[in-house]
Amino acid sequence: MFGAPLDYLFAFLVGGTVCLFAQLLIDLTKLTPARILVIYVVLGVFLGAVGLFEPLADFAGCGITVPLVGFGGNVARGVRESVSESGLIGALTGGLSAASGGTAAALCFGYLVALFCNARPKRP
Amino acid sequence: MNFDRRRYLDRVKERERRSPLFKNCFFAFTFGGGICALGQLLLSLYLYAGLSERDAGTLVTVTLIFLSAVLTGVGAFDNVARVAGAGTLVPVTGFANAVVSPALDCKSEGLVMGVGAKIFAIAGPVLLFATLSGAVYGVVYYVVGLFL
DSSP: OOOOHHHHHHHHHHHHHHHHHHHHHHHHSOOOHHHHHHHHHHHHHHHHHTTOHHHHHHHHTHHHHSBHHHHHHHHHHHHHHHHHHHGGGHHHHHHHHHTHHHHHHHHHHHHHHHHHOOOOOOOO | OOOOHHHHHHHHHHHSOOOOHHHHHHHHHHHHHHHHHHHHHHHHHHHHTTOOHHHHHHHHHHHHHHHHHHHHHTTHHHHHHHHHTHHHHSBHHHHHHHHHHHHHHTGGGOTTTTHHHHTTTTHHHHHHHHHHHHHHHHHHHHHHHHHO
16 A cells, blocks of 8 residues: 555655755755756756656656656656657647646646735745 | 955855755755655555556645645745755745745735736746757657657
8 A cells, every 4th residue: 555665765865865966056056946946847858858767767756756857757758758649749749738737736726825825924 | 444345255255144055955855855755655545546657646746736835825835945945945845836935925916917927937937948848859859750
């Protein structure tokens, strides 16, 4: 029911490492968090394109699919499948369809939360 | 006090609050790893419930996004993120927070041009560059496929 314990260990270690690198980028460079998100997504597409994403995902499971790299890997997989299926048009249709679940969830939940909650003063 | 530019910048650097690198990295690693392990738990449960591998994966993402959206709404996300740093930023939780947070902040500007537009403030670039690099990959993949 809960899967193999090793899966959790690898997810934890790989996911943690992915985040640790991002923290190094935040602390040691002038990159803003938004730029780091963009870099990670594009990195995910790149990993998917060169065929490294799937083996990584088989090994690390959610350790690689839950970070934003997974979003990019998903896009790459969607594009590849759509191009194989329907030719060049798949380059445009595949990416967003593969990422549609997460995107739609973020937008819908985001809007609902914004309707029902109010912004709070931010602590510095 | 009369400062020239160089000395002023030195002074600024000296007084800057240095973020403790080791501590930040430790928390980024543990929180980030923890969120991924939580994802793994959800994935196992969804697979056990009989979902296909792909649907289960999507549902994990959706669940984590839902949790972060709610936590952002009640104001708890920022408190965690202040400690966790990249540990909550890099998993989909950070993407969800980046969608909800500007939407909340701009509620006073209206529900269409305020929330509706600002909801894309950070999600927009992420989606744009994901789509763009995906499309480039698609074209390359198609062209390469023609010759193989």
